[in-house]
Every structure is written in structure tokens, then in C-alpha cells.
Amino acid sequence: QTVVTQEPSVSVSPGGSVTLTCALTSGSVSSSHYPSWYQQTPGQPPRTLIYRTTTRSSGVPDRFSGSIVGNKAALTITGAQAEDESDYYCVLYMDSGSGIPVFGGGTKVTVL
């Protein structure tokens, strides 16, 4: 069974940059997995940030960017702000875009 892994937690200073990654326990992540990223604050549903590896969802600030780095998908926050302190989840599609979405375990981002 393929598992999607993320760092459990990371911290970043206000104004700093941080990169979150999304990996597979077996194999490399590529654009064919259509990586997407979601931000969630407590008590709220997730908010869509990035899809199709690099496309920002409507209204998402350009300090959020997506990419493939090595064999992982990545979400970079450049110029972190206090309101970016949230949980972040990646999703990979194992069997083309109509297939099964698999969530990563999530990364808690602390801005301090």
C-alpha cells in the first residue's frame, strides 16, 4: 500500500521561507501524480492552495508556490506571515486525475 508522507512539523520566522515536502514511500513523485496542497486552520475545512503541481487556486497569495524538488512535491512559503500558521496537507493521485486521491499526513507550520 502506497503511503504519502509529509514532515510532521516545521517552523519558520516571520518573513522567512520554508519548504514543505510530499513524498511516496515507494517511488518518486512526479507531475503525473497531480500534486495539490491544502491549508487548514482549526475548526475550518481545508482551503485549496495549489493544484496540478504549480497552479495557485483563486485568491491564493503568490507567496505560496508549488514545485517538484528531486523526487518529492514541494510547497514553499516565501515571506511567511503569522496567518500562515496552519496545517498543510498534500494530495497525490495514484491513478490519473480520475483516480483515488491519497492524503499525506499533514505538516504543522509554526510561525515564530
Place this chain on the structure above:
Amino acid sequence: QLQLRESGPGLVKPSETLSLTCTVSGGSIVGSAFRWDWIRQPPGKGLEWIGSIYYSGATSYNPSLKRPVGISVDTSKSQFSLSLISVTAADTAVYFCARRNYYGPVIDFWGQGVLVTVSS
């Protein structure tokens, strides 16, 4: 603006069936580009995709769940529903319904979520 709203009992007894309905408004549930998802989140834990349905009734389920799950759709009411049979305390979670756009692919609209507690 598309809106999704989950409804159903907030408390279910162990071994009973958890049933939830998602009502879609502000847009059509019929469309070749969309899949309609159920996703859950146990308290303090991460998100888990349960399954999805297409407006035609075609379904996909998470093979990791290893339990009977049913998702159905009623296009005349713009609703889709989840049934989780023989629940245990491990099924306690916030359940979200969501729209997934095939042309992302991206889960682009989410309901607010409903907490379902499994307890006697």
C-alpha cells in the same frame, strides 16, 4: 458560489450505520468534470478520503478502509449520501463532503464538516 452542506446525526451507536447527506447548492451536481467526495478527519488527526460518486452513480472507494461503505446520489435533490456500516469508535470524525474537479484535478469546494461521534 457553490455551497455544500453536510447533514445527519451527530451521535451514532457502535455497530450501527452512520448516514450522512450532502446538499449541493449554487451549482449543478450534474457535470462530467466533477466527482463528489466524502472525506473524514478524526479529532486531532489528518484527512482521509473515503470515496466518491459521479452524477451517473459510478463510485470509487478507498481500499484502505476495509469496511462496507456506500455512496449514493440523488440528482433531483442535488444531494449525495454516505453510509458507513457497523461503525466503531474509530469512525468518530469530522466528515466533509467536497467537490473534486477532474480538470485539476483539485478538490475545489468543501462543506463545513459535521462531527459524528460513535458512542453508546
